[in-house]
Amino acid sequence: xxxxxxxxxxxxxxxxxxxxxxxxxxxxxxxxxxxxxxxxxxxxxxxxxxxxxxxxxxxxxxxxxxxxxxxxxxxxxxxxxxxxxxxxxxxxxxxxxxxxxxxxxxxxxxxxxxxxxxxxxxxxxxxxxxxxxxxxxxxxxxxxxxxxxxxxxxxxxxxxxxxxxxxxxxxxxxxxxxxxxxxxxxxxxxxxxxxxxxxxxxxxxxxxx
Amino acid sequence: xxxxxxxxxxxxxxxxxxxxxxxxxxxxxxxxxxxxxxxxxxxxxxxxxxxxxxxxxxxxxxxxxxxxxxxxxxxxxxxxxxxxxxxxxxxxxxxxxxxxxxxxxxxxxxxxxxxxxxxxxxxxxxxxxxxxxxxxxxxxxxxxxxxxxxxxxxxxxxxxxxxxxxxxxxxxxxxxxxxxxxxxxxxxxxxxxxxxxxxxxxxxxxxxxxxxxxxxxxxxxxxxxxxxxxxxxxxxxxxxxxxxxxxxxxxxxxxxxxxxxxxxxxxxxxxxxxxxxxxxxxxxxxxxxxxxxxxxxxxxxxxxxxxx
Numbered sequence: 001x002x003x004x005x006x007x008x009x010x011x012x013x014x015x016x017x018x019x020x021x022x023x024x025x026x027x028x029x030x031x032x033x034x035x036x037x038x039x040x041x042x043x044x045x046x047x048x049x050x051x052x053x054x055x056x057x058x059x060x061x062x063x064x065x066x067x068x069x070x071x072x073x074x075x076x077x078x079x080x081x082x083x084x085x086x087x088x089x090x091x092x093x094x095x096x097x098x099x100x101x102x103x104x105x106x107x108x109x110x111x112x113x114x115x116x117x118x119x120x121x122x123x124x125x126x127x128x129x130x131x132x133x134x135x136x137x138x139x140x141x142x143x144x145x146x147x148x149x150x151x152x153x154x155x156x157x158x159x160x161x162x163x164x165x166x167x168x169x170x171x172x173x174x175x176x177x178x179x180x181x182x183x184x185x186x187x188x189x190x191x192x193x194x195x196x197x198x199x200x201x202x203x204x205x206x207x208x209x
Numbered sequence: 210x211x212x213x214x215x216x217x218x219x220x221x222x223x224x225x226x227x228x229x230x231x232x233x234x235x236x237x238x239x240x241x242x243x244x245x246x247x248x249x250x251x252x253x254x255x256x257x258x259x260x261x262x263x264x265x266x267x268x269x270x271x272x273x274x275x276x277x278x279x280x281x282x283x284x285x286x287x288x289x290x291x292x293x294x295x296x297x298x299x300x301x302x303x304x305x306x307x308x309x310x311x312x313x314x315x316x317x318x319x320x321x322x323x324x325x326x327x328x329x330x331x332x333x334x335x336x337x338x339x340x341x342x343x344x345x346x347x348x349x350x351x352x353x354x355x356x357x358x359x360x361x362x363x364x365x366x367x368x369x370x371x372x373x374x375x376x377x378x379x380x381x382x383x384x385x386x387x388x389x390x391x392x393x394x395x396x397x398x399x400x401x402x403x404x405x406x407x408x409x410x411x412x413x414x415x416x417x418x419x420x421x422x423x424x425x426x427x428x429x430x431x432x433x434x435x436x437x438x439x440x441x442x443x444x445x446x447x448x449x450x451x452x453x454x455x456x457x458x459x460x461x462x463x464x465x466x467x468x469x470x471x472x473x474x475x476x477x478x479x480x481x482x483x484x485x486x487x488x489x490x491x492x493x494x495x496x497x498x499x500x501x502x503x504x505x506x507x508x509x510x511x512x513x514x515x516x517x
Contacts, residue, residue, distance in 0.1 A: 098241070098251045099249065100251075104254075109212075109509060109510050111230070111233070112238070112509070113237065114237060114240070116240075149245070
């Protein structure tokens with residue numbers, strides 16, 4: 001099979017007899033370019049306009065991006081809002097790892113990243129930003145995590161891509177692009193802040209492992 | 210990515226990556242502890258037995274609090290009210306407790322090697338909370354966390370650990386962990402309390418306090434176990450205080466931003482004078498706060514997932 005590019009994913013597979021974990025490699029191949037840097041920026045601009053339409057009072061308004069890539073999307077939306085509405089919004093970051101429901105079945109624990117919400121979320125209208133909406137479990141965890149910081153007036157959800165296959169009754173308020181995907185596929189976002197490019201690819205497991 | 214170790218028995222042989230992961234995770238848990246609601250639901254439904262065969266205030270409370278902050282169910286086992294007094298063996302005790310479906314055991318025992326022994330008779334994850342003269346890994350981790358939070362790094366810093374090195378599992382765990390992290394460790398104390406074999410760890414050993422303190426970024430004082438004084442390892446408490454105790458006059462020879470640590474409990478007026486213990490350089494209470502975060506990190510990283 002001809003590969004456009006290969007993504008290497010590491011999975012920890014429990015432990016061997018010597019007590020050290022084993023790492024295997026899974027190859028992913030690119031299937032389709034969902035967004036390039038221009039369409040990604042347009043999608044964020046459209047989401048920003050929709051946020052501005054729905055939220056009039058920016059004195060009690062906050063944006064929170066979910067670790068890792070959602071953080072950068074949230075910062076970009078915040079700066080677009082600041083440009084359009086002459087506000088001074090700072091985006092917070094949220095890591096929902098500790099609230100996930102797969103702690104018991106995950107073989108190794110994911111790294112807990114920084115949560116930094118530099119404002120009091122009580123009575124605020126909060127827009128939660130993530131890159132991909134899939135099963136809804138991450139959003140469920142994020143809602144619980146956010147509630148432990150206070151009681152926001154509303155929480156709205158903005159995602160760059162909605163790939164379907166929901167397992168929980170959760171929907172997004174602002175969607176960049178909606179697609180249907182298969183469970184063996186992965187949507188992979190790259191942002192120039194850490195990946196040196198803006199792109200979103202649909203990828204899929206390599207056959208014949 | 211996850212830890213390579215399955216149990217936390219000691220810091221000997223634990224890789225720099227694992228130590229760094231625990232310290233990074235502990236920094237995240239420190240943020241959780243500062244919130245209005247300092248509890249996360251991560252270990253909900255996990256049962257953790259605190260098996261303490263030796264007296265402890267700080268460590269037991271710190272572990273119990275860490276377990277509660279993670280929403281685990283702690284089960285406290287104290288020797289005085291147990292069947293140990295009826296002669297039940299350690300293996301029988303642990304297998305009986307395990308039969309009640311537990312996930313992790315935090316153990317403190319007067320004999321070195323007990324945590325390792327427990328890994329052989331149970332499937333539960335074992336965390337060493339101090340075993341004999343062997344190791345006390347979570348204390349060393351919280352010490353390193355406290356140092357790293359102030360200096361922003363560990364590598365290249367000089368730490369002087371002063372006191373009863375021979376009987377100190379804290380010193381041993383710190384010697385392993387800190388040398389792995391690239392720190393310069395100097396162990397200092399009266400020659401009778403200074404095992405020479407420790408230089409095989411790559412640490413410096415001296416009975417000369419001035420040499421130990423010279424250029425030190427961190428000074429860690431260990432508790433002199435007063436009950437050992439009668440065994441003649443040093444002539445008198447007073448002589449120990451004069452030669453190895455840190456008071457405000459000796460502070461003048463140290464760099465102004467030196468960090469003063471003590472694993473507690475402090476014998477005020479022996480290892481350090483009260484004005485040093487309560488002074489601006491002392492981080493003794495910060496160590497206690499960080500202890501909860503570091504223990505949460507260790508329990509979180511070791512506790513998840515199915516046993517394989």
